[in-house]
Amino acid sequence: MKNILIIGANGFTGRQILNDLSNQKRYKVTGCSLHPDICANNKGNYHFKVIDIRNKEIVCNLFKEVSPDLVINCSALSVPDYCETHHEEAFLMNVTAVAQLAQLCRDHKSRFIHLSTDFVFDGKAYETPKHFKTKKDTNPYENQAVSPSPQYLYNENDTPAPVNYYGYTKWKGEEKVSEICQDYAIVRVEIVYGKALPGQHGNIVQLVMNRLHAGQEIRVVSDQWRTPTYVGDVSVGIQKLMESTHNGIFHICGDEYLAISDIAFQVAEAMNLNYNLIHSVTTKEMNESTPRPRYSGMSIDKAQKLLNYQPRKLKQILAEW
Numbered sequence: 001m002k003n004i005l006i007i008g009a010n011g012f013t014g015r016q017i018l019n020d021l022s023n024q025k026r027y028k029v030t031g032c033s034l035h036p037d038i039c040a041n042n043k044g045n046y047h048f049k050v051i052d053i054r055n056k057e058i059v060c061n062l063f064k065e066v067s068p069d070l071v072i073n074c075s076a077l078s079v080p081d082y083c084e085t086h087h088e089e090a091f092l093m094n095v096t097a098v099a100q101l102a103q104l105c106r107d108h109k110s111r112f113i114h115l116s117t118d119f120v121f122d123g124k125a126y127e128t129p130k131h132f133k134t135k136k137d138t139n140p141y142e143n144q145a146v147s148p149s150p151q152y153l154y155n156e157n158d159t160p161a162p163v164n165y166y167g168y169t170k171w172k173g174e175e176k177v178s179e180i181c182q183d184y185a186i187v188r189v190e191i192v193y194g195k196a197l198p199g200q201h202g203n204i205v206q207l208v209m210n211r212l213h214a215g216q217e218i219r220v221v222s223d224q225w226r227t228p229t230y231v232g233d234v235s236v237g238i239q240k241l242m243e244s245t246h247n248g249i250f251h252i253c254g255d256e257y258l259a260i261s262d263i264a265f266q267v268a269e270a271m272n273l274n275y276n277l278i279h280s281v282t283t284k285e286m287n288e289s290t291p292r293p294r295y296s297g298m299s300i301d302k303a304q305k306l307l308n309y310q311p312r313k314l315k316q317i318l319a320e321w
């Protein structure tokens with residue numbers, strides 16, 4: 001039986017993985033997080049520890065106790081706005097603590113699967129298109145502003161150039177993992193969506209749904225393009241990487257290149273909600289305090305070829321919601 005340690009097990013992605021793995025008899029799963037188990041009442045088939053991964057001694061003891069064959073790190077300081085104004089805290093969590101985990105994985109000969117982000121890129125790759133992946137010439141919704149169609153999807157060999165501090169720390173965290181670990185995979189995901197539990201942060205799909213259900217308006221950006229990722233697909237991709245011996249970076253995301261406003265309109269359409277409540281705006285009009293990449297879609301060619309990873313479409317997920 002494989003011993004699995006999931007760090008950040010209360011988080012949106014971490015909990016999905018914890019649930020999926022703890023249902024399988026071949027794994028003995030330990031989840032840990034900064035706060036107590038958010039699902040303590042419906043006891044699942046896993047152990048749970050409250051751990052602050054910034055505390056070296058506590059994490060060392062955890063590794064001794066669990067002796068993991070495999071460690072999945074879903075913890076992070078993952079709110080870009082917060083990281084932008086709390087540099088020291090963000091670096092400590094997303095770089096220093098990650099380096100510590102990487103070293104412990106090396107010492108204990110554990111495979112390390114570490115989550116990262118499309119925000120390592122600057123989103124300006126459309127200026128030098130290399131290969132053409134999407135054809136999106138028309139906007140089905142009248143009077144909605146759209147930006148030029150994205151043509152380039154980042155691959156794992158592209159050089160990061162983050163535009164915000166969160167992205168910078170995630171990049172530096174990736175570097176630590178690849179420098180220190182001998183057996184590892186870095187999994188870059190992007191706009192992870194699905195049903196969040198109470199106590200977890202939501203996501204744009206859920207936010208749009210909630211607002212429209214409540215008859216409230218929502219402003220969505222039409223010039224930030226992403227390859228959004230269903231949370232269940234992150235779990236599937238990671239399970240494939242658990243069974244694989246490949247080292248390196250893997251893009252595990254969706255295969256549809258959508259503007260955030262496209263996502264919002266798809267939600268309205270699938271749920272039969274009032275799309276007149278959706279207002280497409282530019283990033284400039286949105287006046288976001290933290291810069292974000294404009295076109296940060298990622299290619300999943302590598303994951304498709306090496307892992308046979310096949311993500312689902314947003315429409316399909318919404319139809320089954």
Ligand SMILES: NC(=O)C1=CN([C@@H]2O[C@H](COP(=O)(O)OP(=O)(O)OC[C@H]3O[C@@H](n4cnc5c(N)ncnc54)[C@H](OP(=O)(O)O)[C@@H]3O)[C@@H](O)[C@H]2O)C=CC1
Nearest residue numbers: 008010011012013033034035052053075076115117191192
């Ligand atoms: N969500 C997204 O759209 C995207 C996420 N990512 C990356 O994917 C990963 C998972 O993201 P997501 O699921 O959104 O994460 P969440 O923010 O939902 O969860 C992160 C978890 O980390 C835990 N945590 C925070 N600090 C500590 C600490 N010091 N010690 C132990 N645990 C801690 C928190 O625990 P607690 O709840 O107990 O306080 C929290 O549940 C991250 O690496 C993120 O950067 C990348 C791109 C997109």
Ligand SMILES: Cc1cn([C@H]2C[C@H](O)[C@@H](COP(=O)(O)OP(=O)(O)OC3O[C@@H](C)C(=O)[C@@H](O)[C@H]3O)O2)c(=O)[nH]c1=O
Nearest residue numbers: 078080117118119189190191192204219220221224260
């Ligand atoms: C809240 C909100 C967001 N947006 C846009 C901004 C952004 O492009 C997108 C998602 O916004 P969020 O604030 O949820 O997430 P944001 O911080 O932009 O993004 C992400 O999370 C971090 C952790 C990552 O690593 C990234 O990969 C990414 O998925 O939706 C709107 O258009 N309207 C809104 O009301």
